[in-house]
Amino acid sequence: MDYFAPIIDGFATVLEWENLLFCLLGALLGMVVGVLPGLGPVATMSVLLPLTYGIEPVAAVIMLAGIYYGTQYGGTITSVLLRLPGEATSVVTVLDGYQMARQGRAGSALGIAAIGSFIGGTTAVLGLTFLAPLVASVALKFGPPEFAALALAGIFMVAGLSSGSPIRGLVAAGLGLWLATVGMDPFSGIERFTGGNLELSDGIDFVTIAMGVFGLGEIFHMIEQRAAGSAIAVKVSNVRVTAHDWAQSKWAILRGTVLGFVIGLIPGGGATLSSLLSYSTEKQVAKDPSRFGRGAIEGVAGPETANNAGATAAFIPLLTLGLPANAVLAVLYGALLIQGVTPGPKMIEDHPEMFWGVINSMWVGNLFLLLLALPLVGVFVRILRLRSSILAPIAVAVAMLGVYSLGNSLFDMWIVLAFGVVGWLMRKYGFEPGPLVLAFVLGSLLEDAVLRSLLIFDGDATQFFLRPISGSIIIVTLAVIVLANIFKRVQARNAARVLTKEKV
Amino acid sequence: MSNDKNAVTPGHEVEEGQAVLNDEDLDADTSWAGRYPVYRRLIPISVGVVCIALSLQLPLGTAMRPGPGLWPLICGILVLVAGALSWTSPPAEDEERMSRRSWIIPLAAGSVGSFIIAMPLFGFEIPMVLLLAFWLKVLGRERWPMTAAVSVGATMAFYLLFVTALGLNLPRLI
Numbered sequence A: 001m002d003y004f005a006p007i008i009d010g011f012a013t014v015l016e017w018e019n020l021l022f023c024l025l026g027a028l029l030g031m032v033v034g035v036l037p038g039l040g041p042v043a044t045m046s047v048l049l050p051l052t053y054g055i056e057p058v059a060a061v062i063m064l065a066g067i068y069y070g071t072q073y074g075g076t077i078t079s080v081l082l083r084l085p086g087e088a089t090s091v092v093t094v095l096d097g098y099q100m101a102r103q104g105r106a107g108s109a110l111g112i113a114a115i116g117s118f119i120g121g122t123t124a125v126l127g128l129t130f131l132a133p134l135v136a137s138v139a140l141k142f143g144p145p146e147f148a149a150l151a152l153a154g155i156f157m158v159a160g161l162s163s164g165s166p167i168r169g170l171v172a173a174g175l176g177l178w179l180a181t182v183g184m185d186p187f188s189g190i191e192r193f194t195g196g197n198l199e200l201s202d203g204i205d206f207v208t209i210a211m212g213v214f215g216l217g218e219i220f221h222m223i224e225q226r227a228a229g230s231a232i233a234v235k236v237s238n239v240r241v242t243a244h245d246w247a248q249s250k251w252a253i254l255r256g257t258v259l260g261f262v263i264g265l266i267p268g269g270g271a272t273l274s275s276l277l278s279y280s281t282e283k284q285v286a287k288d289p290s291r292f293g294r295g296a297i298e299g300v301a302g303p304e305t306a307n308n309a310g311a312t313a314a315f316i317p318l319l320t321l322g323l324p325a326n327a328v329l330a331v332l333y334g335a336l337l338i339q340g341v342t343p344g345p346k347m348i349e350d351h352p353e354m355f356w357g358v359i360n361s362m363w364v365g366n367l368f369l370l371l372l373a374l375p376l377v378g379v380f381v382r383i384l385r386l387r388s389s390i391l392a393p394i395a396v397a398v399a400m401l402g403v404y405s406l407g408n409s410l411f412d413m414w415i416v417l418a419f420g421v422v423g424w425l426m427r428k429y430g431f432e433p434g435p436l437v438l439a440f441v442l443g444s445l446l447e448d449a450v451l452r453s454l455l456i457f458d459g460d461a462t463q464f465f466l467r468p469i470s471g472s473i474i475i476v477t478l479a480v481i482v483l484a485n486i487f488k489r490v491q492a493r494n495a496a497r498v499l500t501k502e503k504v
Numbered sequence B: 001m002s003n004d005k006n007a008v009t010p011g012h013e014v015e016e017g018q019a020v021l022n023d024e025d026l027d028a029d030t031s032w033a034g035r036y037p038v039y040r041r042l043i044p045i046s047v048g049v050v051c052i053a054l055s056l057q058l059p060l061g062t063a064m065r066p067g068p069g070l071w072p073l074i075c076g077i078l079v080l081v082a083g084a085l086s087w088t089s090p091p092a093e094d095e096e097r098m099s100r101r102s103w104i105i106p107l108a109a110g111s112v113g114s115f116i117i118a119m120p121l122f123g124f125e126i127p128m129v130l131l132l133a134f135w136l137k138v139l140g141r142e143r144w145p146m147t148a149a150v151s152v153g154a155t156m157a158f159y160l161l162f163v164t165a166l167g168l169n170l171p172r173l174i
Helices: A004-014 A017-035 A041-054 A057-082 A088-102 A106-139 A144-161 A166-179 A198-202 A206-224 A243-264 A270-285 A298-313 A315-321 A327-338 A352-383 A388-407 A410-428 A433-456 A468-501 B028-032 B038-056 B070-088 B100-122 B125-139 B144-165
Strands: none
Touching: A017 A041, A017 A057, A017 A352, A041 A057, A041 A206, A041 A327, A041 A388, A057 A088, A057 A106, A057 A298, A057 A327, A057 A352, A088 A106, A088 A270, A088 A298, A106 A243, A106 A298, A106 A315, A106 A352, A144 A166, A144 A433, A144 A468, A166 A433, A166 B038, A166 B070, A206 A327, A206 A388, A206 A410, A206 A433, A206 B100, A243 A270, A243 A298, A270 A298, A298 A315, A315 A327, A315 A352, A327 A433, A388 A410, A388 B100, A388 B125, A388 B144, A410 A433, A410 B100, A433 B070, B038 B070, B100 B125, B125 B144
16 A cells, blocks of 8 residues: 555645644644633634634644644643643643742753653654554444444543543533534434524534633633732743753653553543543652652653643544544534544545644644744743733634624624523533533534434344444443543542642 | 632732642532532433423434434433433532622623624624723723723724734624
């Protein structure tokens, strides 16, 4: 098989100046967003989705992907300097990174995090390059029951592994699935739940629900918290990594890479679980575990490498199986759908330039991050001073103008507003918005797969379990959810013990 | 979010050595102890009931010949069952009470709604300046110079970005 030609073509795509520009823009934007407390990567990507309409499809997705892994590093900066994890994936970095900063070693912490992220991400892309076509070729043999099982697995795993309780995740997912049915039913032609409203007969637009629940919802939540300006408690001199730092961290980085890549492949796991696991692994293999929580550089190097590797590996299920593994990838999934590309096993055949373009942009993206991170920390630190009281109205304005620009539709703006309120209420009542949007994105595909499967089975639903592939997918899903929840509870208890001891 | 006054919320001034996470933050549950309102437990269940009720109005068909209502019904049942199972769950880690501060949200939402109504009538420029000024001054409690600068400046920037640079078709005065 002409294996390497498409990969090389993909590089040609990436090195086109337009795509390089958007990759850089995305990585930069991602870092800025990751640094600002308040708007997360999902909210930013959702709000910026309409703006990607006017750009070339490949460039648009490359930029969104750049934002994704750019925010990983931005979150690291706030973890180390402010003891405030900017992203969920940087929570573990707080434990040792902040201590390093207080010891005057902030530069080393940020530097090793950048280098580790680069190594982890780049290695993961290598794995991605070789693994993805393999998975895609296997997935081509899947029929509707397998896809139904996979989509269900993805939804259940995201609901089950999210930071909230799995049951509440399922409530959100169920609602998301139901909302996906609004509109005209493709099988029967009957309008469902539209109340006669013409605008709804095509269903609720994914972009508007994402912008509402993720974007506006997070903005509403943000302004409700009283927030003044941020102050950096710690000075940052240079971002510099000494030979000693490297010697201490290199094995942590290696372990983080492998761990992150493997965990990242599991839907729902991804970057957050990778960083958690890496931290506990480093602590267990260290010669002197008591250093952890007091500024052990491995406690920063390992998790930061793992979360980047995990974030990259999570693209494999998305691009090869069409399974978004978390909320961020759900937004990317939607972005691809908007551009007319359906992620899945066929993608590598039908749209190879998009497939390899996105993958290869990660090489470049990781490189940009490293080049940007080291000299620009001072600038980012200054950006941290932007108050949420200024950020919020600007974000709202961008969202409103952006959604209008999609289809010149005031109705869309109302939908975004309505779902913004829904998103806020969900956060108040303790429901994760992620599973809802993820389930919504997969909803129509899942319905299609399930109904087709029922037709194949002549109405006998137990066949889902009897077919070997779909049955094993279901069993593996349940196992992963149960194990991960046990693990999370153990980790939470350990983290609580560390934090209460470290009440400095 | 902790109710503790000393707990630091994102964006607050951090003093040297001040703990960002207090013990209370780890025990966020207990702020609900004995006072978790029943209506919160009913929310997912009622959502499920609504979904099911709406789905039943459509023809369901059979498993062999599914109708348009079958799959929505399944989804509604999922919501209801999960909601019922969550009846005995403890409050979520970051589940928050409604406070007086929460009234800010209907206000904020109302301001956005007013913008949507005003935009086709007056173009986007003036309503946008007003919307931004409202959020900055009233919701954000910024001072007048900052409010004026950002609301006018941002609106101009949006004009340049959306209309001039991207060529989008927004209702406008100019």
